[in-house]
Amino acid sequence: MAQLHVDPTRVRNPIDFGKAGRQAGYLKAPLSRDKSGWGVVEIPVISVKNGTGPTVLLTGGIHGDEYEGQIAISRLAATLRPEQVQGQVIMIPAFNMPAVMNDTRLSPVDDRDMNRCFPGNPKGTFSEMLAHFLDGYVLPGVDVSVDIHTGGHSMDSALSTNMHYVADAAIRDKTMAAAAAFGAPFNSVFWGVDEGATFTSCVERRGAISLGTELGGYGRVNVEGVRIARRGVDNILKHFGVIDGQVDTAQRDGSPGTRHMMVRDMSCYAFSPASALFEPTHVAGDEVRAGTPCGWLHFVEDVDHAPIEVLYPKDGVLWMAVAPGRVTRGDPLAVVMSDYDDKLAAG
Numbered sequence: 001m002a003q004l005h006v007d008p009t010r011v012r013n014p015i016d017f018g019k020a021g022r023q024a025g026y027l028k029a030p031l032s033r034d035k036s037g038w039g040v041v042e043i044p045v046i047s048v049k050n051g052t053g054p055t056v057l058l059t060g061g062i063h064g065d066e067y068e069g070q071i072a073i074s075r076l077a078a079t080l081r082p083e084q085v086q087g088q089v090i091m092i093p094a095f096n097m098p099a100v101m102n103d104t105r106l107s108p109v110d111d112r113d114m115n116r117c118f119p120g121n122p123k124g125t126f127s128e129m130l131a132h133f134l135d136g137y138v139l140p141g142v143d144v145s146v147d148i149h150t151g152g153h154s155m156d157s158a159l160s161t162n163m164h165y166v167a168d169a170a171i172r173d174k175t176m177a178a179a180a181a182f183g184a185p186f187n188s189v190f191w192g193v194d195e196g197a198t199f200t201s202c203v204e205r206r207g208a209i210s211l212g213t214e215l216g217g218y219g220r221v222n223v224e225g226v227r228i229a230r231r232g233v234d235n236i237l238k239h240f241g242v243i244d245g246q247v248d249t250a251q252r253d254g255s256p257g258t259r260h261m262m263v264r265d266m267s268c269y270a271f272s273p274a275s276a277l278f279e280p281t282h283v284a285g286d287e288v289r290a291g292t293p294c295g296w297l298h299f300v301e302d303v304d305h306a307p308i309e310v311l312y313p314k315d316g317v318l319w320m321a322v323a324p325g326r327v328t329r330g331d332p333l334a335v336v337m338s339d340y341d342d343k344l345a346a347g
């Protein structure tokens with residue numbers, strides 16, 4: 001595991017990650033406010049450790065309005081017993097607690113997207129302080145990280161794991177095998193829009209396997225997304241030998257496993273050219289064709305303004321579909337993934 005210099009954290013942690021058995025408690029993150037100068041925000045953290053084996057970190061709620069991971073990890077944390085485990089499972093089901101309780105993507109404390117705050121700063125904003133704790137005080141002992149996201153209120157997603165295209169072929173193969181074991185219908189290998197400050201990038205810098213997910217969205221709990229998330233965390237623990245059992249990756253449509261896809265560059269994105277009311281043509285997970293309508297932007301306030309037709313940028317499967325009806329110029333309306341191809345990926 002890569003050891004980097006770490007500044008002292010301001011977050012108090014009741015858990016000794018080196019200790020065997022089940023420990024559960026609350027991180028205490030200081031948040032001085034008008035009515036509570038010495039107040040803290042409490043964040044549940046659970047560690048189950050036994051014998052020898054890898055350490056798996058499961059995180060949910062880094063964006064507060066993404067529910068499936070919060071549910072799946074909370075359920076596992078309530079039931080996983082040390083005698084079932086070889087290695088360690090660290091569970092933080094609702095890490096960005098202010099955003100979780102506010103049901104928003106951004107933290108209401110500092111208006112930051114925590115997943116753009118890494119590797120964080122102990123003396124920075126609240127989100128930066130939490131990001132710094134996760135990077136400096138949890139990740140150094142972690143071998144595998146699964147960070148469960150969805151589209152939140154801004155997007156709906158095809159049920160999928162995702163991972164960066166990592167240049168090291170051995171780590172890439174291990175990550176793709178972990179994604180296949182998680183068992184979502186799709187795994188998207190991607191090169192993001194703005195990735196330097198994400199948690200994924202941080203995990204990779206620490207030398208651990210990093211898997212993300214997109215398991216729903218549209219501001220509601222996705223029923224199949226929860227099923228995939230709950231089965232997926234169990235599958236990951238089985239895949240890495242942390243708990244006993246065979247992984248189960250059968251999909252609801254009868255297909256046996258995960259379809260590996262890629263989102264190679266910005267040519268996979270359709271951004272809105274105007275602020276308007278968007279009429280989409282497909283839902284996330286649908287097959288789509290380049291040059292056919294992704295949807296129409298309507299200007300209902302103006303009788304003479306014809307709708308603007310927006311086209312799909314490429315053939316593939318709709319990975320992410322915009323959630324709100326009313327969109328703003330520059331919002332991504334659709335992100336299309338194509339079947340993974342190692343040669344095209346490396347090019």
Ligand SMILES: [Zn+2]
Pocket residue numbers: 062063066149150151152
């Ligand atoms: Zn998210």
